[in-house]
Amino acid sequence: MNDHEFLRVFEFVDRLRKPFLDVAGIEDEASWRIVHYLMTSELEGYPVTISKLALVSNLPRGTAIRRIQSMIEDGLIERRSPSETAKRATLHPTARLSGLAVNYAAQTKALIAEILGGRHVEEHEADYYFGAPRRGNPVIPPINLLTNRITKGVELQFLLNDDNYFAAMRNMWSDFRNNLATAKSFKLVHQNDLYREGLANGARAVSAYDIIAIDMPWLGEFASKGLILPIGEMIRESGINAMDFHPSIWSTTTWQRVEYGVPIYCTIEVLACRSDLFERTGFALPRTFDDVIQAGRSFHNPGADRYGIAWNAAHMPLASSFMFFLGCCGQSVLSIRRTPTGYSTENLDAQHMRPQIDSEAGLLVLDYMHRLVEIAQPGVLEADWDDACAIFLRGQSAMAYVWTMRAAQFEAEVRSAVKRRVAYVPQPSGPGGTNTSPIGGFLLCIPSNIDPKRLPLATEALAWMASREAMKEHVKNGFPVAPRFSVSSDPEAIGRSQLVRFVGSLGNRNLLRNWQRPPVPFYTDMERIIGEEIHDALSGRKSDRAALKHAQDRLDRIIDRKSFDA
Incomplete structure (x- = not known):
């Protein structure tokens, strides 16, 4: 569970608890306020003093100080001073309190997913993601992928670069409401390991992955060695419009005039x-x-x-x-x-x-x-x-x-x-x-040794991952991908990111x-x-x-x- 997911779960619980207080009135509100404020401040990097923590507890000051002191003695809170002579110390959760808080958030997440997300009780909470609340029109996942996972247990396997963009993609797929995959379906590795594993996968009789990401400059090697499929015809049948991509970006998919992938994100x-x-x-x-x-x-x-x-x-x-x-x-x-x-x-x-x-x-x-x-x-x-x-x-x-x-x-x-x-x-x-303005980024490709029975689903998944709607969702989450004109010119996307505007302007001026x-x-x-x-x-x-x-x-x-x- 990463920091952002933890904060989302805690925010949900904080909002969920308030109506319960009106029902029972016996919840220890002060302890919750102290732990919630201390954990949130720690993750967001804000200093916490004993006076501030006493204030947020809503207890009388003397009672609050005694409560905090008791939590210090119990090994839940620790004092830290910037120097031995400093008079003012800050308060931080101990490793014990952090562990207890994360465990509580994980249990809450699992309960919510079981009730609302259609997840199995035996599925570990790390296998799916507690996403941000959706606003406006949701990104609708491919129905065939969802049906095959639920009715046949077919789960696509991905080999991706270990970066924030692909982590967000994994989270979109494993979101407890989408129910498209588990986090275990995504292997995220360092760029050097991605290259080595991509080559090793090509030597297997049957690919271990349905979709792999390759760094754009690797295309000539992977294509000339026959490790990835030519997918030009599949791209056109899937509805992906190459004209919606800047020509310099789309050209990164082509080796010797044959298309082998789809740009999933570009970075300049x-x-x-x-x-x-x-x-x-x-x-x-x-x-x-x-x-x-x-x-x-x-x-x-x-x-x-x-x-x-x-x-x-x-x-x-x-x-x-x-x-x-x-x-x-x-x-x-x-x-x-x-x-x-x-x-x-x-x-x-x-x-x-x-x-x-x-x-x-x-x-x-x-x-x-x-x-x-x-x-x-x-x-x-x-x-x-x-x-x-x-x-x-x-x-x-x-x-x-x-x-x-x-x-x-x-x-x-x-x-x-x-x-x-x-x-x-x-x-x-x-x-x-x-x-x-040099272009970098990754292409999504289909291994040439993929099980033929899985190829239609892999093609559908690739088309959805590179769709305008999915890319716009990533831009809304802070990733300046903008490989498609329709995304980089979208008013909502432009309004959210200076970088999206900047990269979009470079594309419009043909400077990529x-x-x-x-x-x-x-x-x-x-x-x-x-x-x-x-x-x-x-x-x-x-x-x-x-x-x-x-x-x-x-x-x-x-x-x-x-x-x-x-």
Whole structure:
């Protein structure tokens, strides 16, 4: 049970108890008020003093203090002081009280689901979700999926990335009112494990999953190895309208002009800026590499625990950064075809898969990266995406390179120190380049070794998961997916999220790009090599020119060992 679900259950119980007091009048209201306020404040990050807790108990002050003191002695509440000399302490639930409260919420949740949700008594409470109350028109789940689960016990199996979006999707399916699946039907794993498990699943005689998620750049490998089904015809028969997706986003589903998946969410890497700091100092929001460095140096003050930029330069994110920054300088990492708006990843052959890392543009990118390290947080060369986001979330940096899916927490996270103080801009341009907005995200695909009897249900599930209604529901819950024009232009969706408006505007202005990370069959090898060599350059183990040459040579050897269809 996560924090959000716990709070929903507790809020329900709090509202449910009030009528009961009028019936019996014997409930210990004061103890409930104390526990409810203490647990809620702990999860939402608000400090609680003994005076405040006594006040919310509605008991006379002396009686309330004695009640709280008794709970401290019983090991339910603990005092914490910021220092040994501090006179004012805060109160917190102990591990024992937290355990008792969570157990109570779980039992309540199970009872509600049994009565209202059609759940079996023997089903564990962790197998379904206590969702938020529905407002307006509900999202109607596919009737065939519901019927097959209830009458035949058929439950689809999913392999997904372990992130907030897919966790919310799991919760939508396992909501005790939808009754479409149990949480056990969803395997959420780290991105590296997702890749390995996707490959391992393809080697099985029969797939263990009905639907799998793959990172967009993996498409060439999964498609060329025959691990996923071509589903273009199924997509059209399901009613999914490809025209409702931005062309750059829909193109991520295609390898060698064949459609293999549906974009379930897109995320755009942008530059997040502290609008309050920029307005206070009079700096314009950055449009170029030099603008970023100039502003970052002005804000950088490590002695005050303030940094110019939060950045992730561990091996894996560093590879993406290099490819994105190369695109900002007007060059692709591979010799893919040029178009009037950039490059095309369609119909690639061996000629258009040669690396062009060892170049003047590569040197310009490394120069920019060295300067970013100078104004970034300590330990930047070991930082991943979540580490950089956490720095910015705590208000410790003026800027951050961030994916919009992670940036959603800047407004949604209870403990965010930057709420309503963030402006977003497309990635600043480098010399000879433009402001680019690189696309990332995941595709939903059907394994090629799926049990044929399960294919119709998997197709129906995929269509529902990517439907306008389901995507809009996720936007309402704070996820700036917006891969469909009909969602990003929906007044209700736009009104709920600055990021939805921003990403929608990029799409409408045709500023979304998918070519910076070409989905070639050797993408993961390319990502690993670039990450290793560029990391060596930034850490001083190699010169910039040596790192670029080694990356070029290593990738050339890998490509020479492979053959690709024209």
